Amino acid sequence: MDIKHYMNDLGIRARAASRAMAKADTAAKNKALSLIAVAIKREAAALRAANELDLAAAKAAGMEAAMLDRLTLSDKAIATMAEGLEQIVSLADPIGEISNMKYRPTGIQVGQMRVPLGVIGIIYEARPNVTVDAAGLCIKSGNATILRGGSEAIHCNQALAKLVKEGLAGAGLPADAVQIVETTDRAAVGELITMPQYVDVIVPRGGKGLIARLMQEATVPMIKHLDGICHVYIDDKADLKKAVDVAFNAKCHRYGTCNTMETLLVAQGIAAQVLPALADLYAGKQVELRCDDAAAAILAGYPHLAKATQEDWSTEYLAPVLAVKVVADLDEAITHINDYSSKHTESIITEDYSRALRFLREVDSASVMVNASTRFADGFEYGLGAEIGISNDKLHARGPVGLEGLTSMKYVVFGHGEVRQ
Numbered sequence: 001m002d003i004k005h006y007m008n009d010l011g012i013r014a015r016a017a018s019r020a021m022a023k024a025d026t027a028a029k030n031k032a033l034s035l036i037a038v039a040i041k042r043e044a045a046a047l048r049a050a051n052e053l054d055l056a057a058a059k060a061a062g063m064e065a066a067m068l069d070r071l072t073l074s075d076k077a078i079a080t081m082a083e084g085l086e087q088i089v090s091l092a093d094p095i096g097e098i099s100n101m102k103y104r105p106t107g108i109q110v111g112q113m114r115v116p117l118g119v120i121g122i123i124y125e126a127r128p129n130v131t132v133d134a135a136g137l138c139i140k141s142g143n144a145t146i147l148r149g150g151s152e153a154i155h156c157n158q159a160l161a162k163l164v165k166e167g168l169a170g171a172g173l174p175a176d177a178v179q180i181v182e183t184t185d186r187a188a189v190g191e192l193i194t195m196p197q198y199v200d201v202i203v204p205r206g207g208k209g210l211i212a213r214l215m216q217e218a219t220v221p222m223i224k225h226l227d228g229i230c231h232v233y234i235d236d237k238a239d240l241k242k243a244v245d246v247a248f249n250a251k252c253h254r255y256g257t258c259n260t261m262e263t264l265l266v267a268q269g270i271a272a273q274v275l276p277a278l279a280d281l282y283a284g285k286q287v288e289l290r291c292d293d294a295a296a297a298i299l300a301g302y303p304h305l306a307k308a309t310q311e312d313w314s315t316e317y318l319a320p321v322l323a324v325k326v327v328a329d330l331d332e333a334i335t336h337i338n339d340y341s342s343k344h345t346e347s348i349i350t351e352d353y354s355r356a357l358r359f360l361r362e363v364d365s366a367s368v369m370v371n372a373s374t375r376f377a378d379g380f381e382y383g384l385g386a387e388i389g390i391s392n393d394k395l396h397a398r399g400p401v402g403l404e405g406l407t408s409m410k411y412v413v414f415g416h417g418e419v420r421q
């Protein structure tokens, strides 16, 4: 079968499955999720073996360490996937909820019902846990999904998809509710984003190349999950220990994730105190610091120092590299963030309540934090069970997208035979 026909077939199956999923009851959906969690734990060894195949190929192709880390399905990642599914089971089913019922003067009663989006096409990076997180959220929210994961994770994704289908079938739900694209040919992406008759929304998780293509070609609406140029701003009213702990964690906890800090802004009033302490920790991890003149002057002698260029303020390194800038005050920090961030996640470190509130109000990003690491921008950490991704789009859903982000509201009207005058 050629790719056009193959994708068309996936689309037809997904559309049919979405109709069954939309009316599936909560117990069946929860049963499927629990069965998948059990199967994942049972098949942990087989999943690791499939992941080894992917890792070996990726290493041979020269994949960088941070991307290998993202591709790795460790025992902890396997346990977290299963735990995420169990968390989704425990969340309330959003589907069918009716709210805002009001009587109109005509006698009719108008309200809204929460409904699934339908068929969701997800294009994502080579990160196997996303396959299960996305499948779990789509199942619970009554959607069908077509998953196109990063080609480097194909073996692992195929192994996971089998377990998802086993869980769906065991709960009496259509196995086609979750389908993965079995080819790594990018022509399949071209088809997925141009079949509005079968796909209601595309969730692209990826970098600039992916988005450039989608912006040109897609005829299906998108909720974009893009790069994370995330900032931490250390205010001159910051607690030093909190500043050092958060700025170190935000950069060094994991380099390859989109919620990792890429630019550190420091108020000039505290820079001479906080930067040397932080630089000692960064030096231990060989983090390269790309500094503006003021930061470079404070950090003279640091072993991995480079001069920042204009380009650094707009760069997502996904690597042990950090741009560092000294700013005059909160105003300059907010302006810099609103000019250069990708509207993903930003954090202020301060003990000053008014400045914290100003930062929350004036920074235009999907997650805005006070005294916490940007690494917390994550569906699991926010209590959503998992996430489809982290939206930096402004429409429909912002930040980590969980169950509610995969639904919309339709109007429902109850009458007693009223007619319009």
Ligand SMILES: NC(=O)C1=CN([C@@H]2O[C@H](COP(=O)(O)OP(=O)(O)OC[C@H]3O[C@@H](n4cnc5c(N)ncnc54)[C@H](OP(=O)(O)O)[C@@H]3O)[C@@H](O)[C@H]2O)C=CC1
Pocket (backbone or CB within 6 Å): 123, 124, 125, 126, 148, 149, 150, 151, 152, 184, 186, 189, 190, 205, 206, 207, 208, 209, 210, 213, 225, 226, 227, 228, 257, 258, 316, 388, 389, 390, 391, 392
């Ligand atoms: N906001 C969020 O939730 C997330 C954001 N990201 C962002 O993604 C970026 C890095 O991830 P990375 O894996 O390199 O992302 P890529 O954009 O390279 O890949 C992501 C997915 O898109 C596909 N893809 C990429 N370009 C094209 C194209 N031109 N046509 C068709 N398919 C394409 C890839 O397929 P293939 O395997 O063939 O390359 C892969 O499945 C970072 O900017 C990161 O922050 C990543 C994950 C989540």
Ligand SMILES: N[C@@H](CCC(=O)OP(=O)(O)O)C(=O)O
Pocket (backbone or CB within 6 Å): 070, 125, 127, 256, 257, 258, 259, 375, 377, 378, 379, 387, 389, 390
């Ligand atoms: N959920 C993630 C962050 C979002 C994500 O998937 O990002 P990425 O590592 O760029 O694929 C986490 O913090 O674990």
